[in-house]
Amino acid sequence: MKAFSKDALAIIIGVIGFIIPFFLSIPGLSEAGHVALSIFIIAAVFWMLEPVPIYATSMLVILLQVFFLSKQGVLFPEVSAEYAPNAYTDFIGTLANPIIILFLGGFVLADAAVKFDLDKNLTRILLKPFGSKPKFIILGLMIVTGLLSAFMSNTATTAMMMTVILPIIAKTDIDDPMRIGLALSIPFAANIGGIATPIGTPPNAVVIGALSTQGIDIAFTEWMVLAAPLVLIVLGFSWLILLWMFKPKTNSVPMDLKGSFQKNKSAVLVYLVFAVTVVLWITESLHGVGSSIIALIPVAVLSLTGILDKDGIRQLPWEVLWLVAGGISLGISMESTGLAEWIVTSIEWSSFSTLFMIIGFSLVAIVMSNFLSNTVSATLLIPLAVSLATSGVAGEGFSLILISLVIGVSASMAMMLPISTPPNAIAMSTGTLKTKHMTRAGLAIGLFGLLMVTLYALFYWPLILN
Amino acid sequence: MDHKIYILIVEDELEVMDALVKDLEKFETFFPVETANDATEAEEVIDYILDHDHKIGLILCDHVLPGKNGVDLLIELQQNPKTAISKKVLVTGQAGHEDTIMAINKADLDHYIAKPWTEDELEKVVRDELTDYVLSNEDNLLYYMQVLDAEKISDAMRKNKMTDH
Amino acid sequence: MENNPGISWLNDTDTILTFIKKVISELPELRDQIEVLEEGDLLFLQGEPLEFMYLILEGNIQLTRTQPDASEDVLITLGAGSFAGLIAFTTGEPTLTSGRITQKGVALKMRPQQFEQYLNDHPRLKHPLQQLMLNNMIQRYKSNLRLQTKTHALSKQLNKERNELKAAYQQLETTHQMLVHQEKMATLGELVAGFAHEVNNPASALMRAAENLIDIYAEFENSHYSYQLFRLGLHAEPVDSNTQRKRMHLIEKKYPWVYDRSSVRKLAQMPDEALDLIDKHRKKGEIDSLVNHFEAGKMIHNIRIASKRIANLVKSLKSYSRQDQNKEELADIREGIRDTILVLSNRLKFIDVNLELDDIPKTCANIGDLNQVWTNIIVNACDAMKGQGELTISTQEKDHTIVVKISDTGPGIPEDILPKIFDPNFTTKNQGAEFGLGLGLAISHEIIGQAGGSIMAGNRPDGGTEFAITIPVRDDC
Secondary structure (H helix, E strand, O other): OOOOOHHHHHHHHHHHHHHHHHHOOOOOOOHHHHHHHHHHHHHHHHHHHOOOOHHHHHHHHHHHHHHHHOOOOOOOOOOOOOOOOOOHHHHHHHHHOHHHHHHHHHHHHHHHHHHOOHHHHHHHHHHHHHOOOHHHHHHHHHHHHHHHHHHOOHHHHHHHHHHHHHHHHHHOOOOOOHHHHHHHHHHHHHHHHOOOOOOOOHHHHHHHHHHHHOOOOOOHHHHHHHHHHHHHHHHHHHHHHHHHHOOOOOOOOOOOOOOOOOOOHHHHHHHHHHHHHHHHHHOHHHHOOOHHHHHHHHHHHHHHOOOOOHHHHHOOOHHHHHHHHHHHHHHHHHHHOOHHHHHHHOOOHHHOOHHHHHHHHHHHHHHHHHHOOHHHHHHHHHHHHHHHHHHOOOOOOOOHHHHHHHHHHHHOOOOOOOOOOHHHHHHHHOOOOOHHHHHHHHHHHHHHHHHHHHHHHHHHHHHHHO | OOOOEEEEEEOOOHHHHHHHHHHOHHHOOOOOEEEEOOHHHHHHHHHHHHHOOOEEEEEEEOOOOOOOOHHHHHHHHHHOOOOOOOEEEEEEOOOOHHHHHHHHHHOOOOEEEEOOOOHHHHHHHHHHHHHHHHHHHOOOOHHHOOOOOHHHHHHHHHHOOOOOO | OOOOHHHHHHHOHHHHHHHHHHHHHHOHHHHOOEEEEOOOOEEEOOOOOOOOEEEEOOOEEEEEEEOOOOOEEEEEEEOOOOEEOHHHHHHOOOOOOEEEEEEOEEEEEEOHHHHHHHHHHOHHHHHHHHHHHHHHHHHHHHHHHHHHHHHHHHHHHHHHHHHHHHHHHHHHHHHHHHHHHHHHHHHHHHHHHHHHHHHHHHHHHHHHHHHHHHHHHHHHOOOHHHHHHHHHHHOOOOOOHHHHHHHHHHHHHHOOOOOOHHHHHHHHOOOHHHHHHHHHHOOOOOHHHHHHHHHHHHHHHHHHHHHHHHHHHHHHHHHHOOOOOOOOEEEOHHHHHHHHHHHOOOOOOOEEEEEEEOOOOOEEEOHHHHHHHHHHHHHHHHHHHOOOEEEEEEEEEEOOEEEEEEEEOOOOOOOOOHHHOOOOOOOOOOOOOOOOOOOOHHHHHHHHHHOOOEEEEEEOOOOOEEEEEEEEOOOOO
């Protein structure tokens, strides 16, 4: 008999895991909770083992929820004492969640920026002040990468920055450790930079989306005030650790970025829309207009002016939006069916201190997202954190926002392995470094991140949130 | 990777073939090399590769071959929709002017390498051509990045609307 | 037929003239018409209308004609009894000639309108005058006939001379082509000599280096099996790609421990003996270096083969394009044929060449020139066969002549152009494409002719063309 392929095996495990709760009666868990558990299991298995693309799993999650758990579904048409079924629009509505719209705006903006080489030209301008000394060049590269990845996808930023550093690497002596330092600086900065804004990376969206279903809205500026200082310090640490681990031998780095800003009408309009949108986002607390609403400005303006055409719209990364929506949607039913609470209450949380729990969640998030997609890690952990906070079992110091932030931010601190994030994979594929280099540097940054998240969660964030 | 992208070398002199294969060894982990001594054998090898759902990324072809010559072979492969997308490079010491012009016009020849070649030259041509092939025909660019033109592939990925997940 | 005696006297101009003179002397009105001709005077001028016609009674008038280029041709000298201005008189058009008196005398001057009248008034004169006129005409007709005959003879002569010139020109042209060709070959010879020297140096350096490498390897690699692998590589026969593919499949099955494709290919090129050695001595991580011992041997083998090929090519190129172009020497024609074939090996790559070279005596010949003949014929044959077919070259000795036959399996030469192929400038293809080749069969013809031999072309009954060259055996150089 031919052995099952890895993918087939994963699907079988997922499906069996999905079926089991239907035949079990778990004390303390509602009937709907059993169904939610089934969906949670199959989603978790599929997300972790990836027999199908992760966005497809998200679509499956929404389908299963609508089908089995919604009021219009087949199992729970009536409200009962145990379970007040959500309307199916609650599940599919996650696709129009403000954070999704905010992301859509970010995609459109980034797309236009790449189309008109705004990202490259900004890099060229921003790198100029950093001179030609290797350590400052690396610092400059990391700052620019971090900045861009706060507004564009980390992956696209990394790919773009690779075109900047590959010629430098090619001109550097083969035995100069700076090659490795350079190749690592970009993905690390991109991973870290993504934390800085709500649209920086999908785990942020998962956190904000989950909080919004709890009635807590986090403004763009508010997120930045919470996250950006952390980003700066981790970025700075990463720079130092990379310089220390891969000490450059050469004294000067040739840097001749060529190019010029496009000056046609469309390009100028894109610059304008980009500037206006970003300024409006980061000044949200001044004018009070929600970032998701502002996100519609680039979408509408660029479509109206034809810069975003039919093909452009088709090519937007819709699958990322589905992925995040599926995650938010899963959280909704875990919450409403009492599944999350049941998982939470099955552990004696009160015996753990707040510090322990912060470290615990942060550590688990970092470890998980080193092996899994960051978004998936956040998606699987957030519902637990939400229940933990709302059920009150965790004690007073355990604020909902705080723990969500810990998870969201920690999910982006994972960069030990090539598979940890797409930017890591890109850096690895250049062939300039070995996995052990990435693991060593990534471990140091992960540990420092853990430390910083803990410190921020204990001292800085409570200060801001209160 | 469920399909492989092959490099096919068509050359009748075994010592020369040996040298070509040797110079392309560094691509072999990603692009397996197949060889043929004449046009007929080349066509058989191509059919075999395509029938097994693999692809042919690059054909390096000598001009002076027993039977059908290199230019004619490349023209024929260009007209076959299955091999039209493959990159075609003529490696020869003796194609006349007219033959070469014909190859460029009709076979959509991508490059011309004169014998004797240098390793660097051959490597660069093969790298460039395979990069072009991969960029226009493959989805998973990352896989080929370390053996091909990483800068070009990075830029293509940047434009491909890459996302995090 | 007997002449009529009644009018025979009329044929005699003198008699008629005497008669007319007599009549004139009798008739006073005619006497007035007598004009004295003074030597040197111009009687009438070409192109002017003629008022009078003259019957010359005594003296001479020379008729001249001014040609368009202003030169003056003497046409005829009219003596006594001739009419001057006869044509202009009868046609009424301007005179075609000028009349100059070259000997003084007298002439009867007549106005045209008077003439009729004389005839009518003097019936005695009518007949003699008419006869005289007729005589004049006859005379002129006769001279015309003479002229024509003369012209004909002249043009015949001219034609002959022209043909001779043409032949001489053709001869000159062939000689010129020949000289240019010889000059080219001499230049080529010089180039080749220099080139051969320059190439031979690196080629022999390559050869020596390969041999030295072998010795060094023997010293370094004293571990038995790795040197053995090297020796095996040194004598490995190259494997064609089809066999190699088959062997690669075998290797993959037989030695599952080889994982990457490059190694599989390298193993597939090894003889079984080498495979067994590797299988026996492989330790973890050592396979690559074992394979490399074999590879090193194979590479040195390749260097050896390649440098030998270079040396051989240079050698035959050198003897093919001998510098002593214009010297005959006692030589074996077959060597030239062999050199030619080696030099043309690129063209002959995919053609089966059959050499049936019987023993032939050495002869006095210009081998360099003869090589050109072989080249011309072989290159034409290759073109005719479109690069694929069979080429047969044979040599024989018959009655003190050497016969070289070159035949191909091409389509043959069309019968209608067969007689023309040795003409100078005959070609079926665009000229000037390649240096030293395709200079035409005319030169071949010339070269063989100079050697005292002959060249013939014909189509064989079973298809293809056959050239037969015969060269007499000489030892007078």
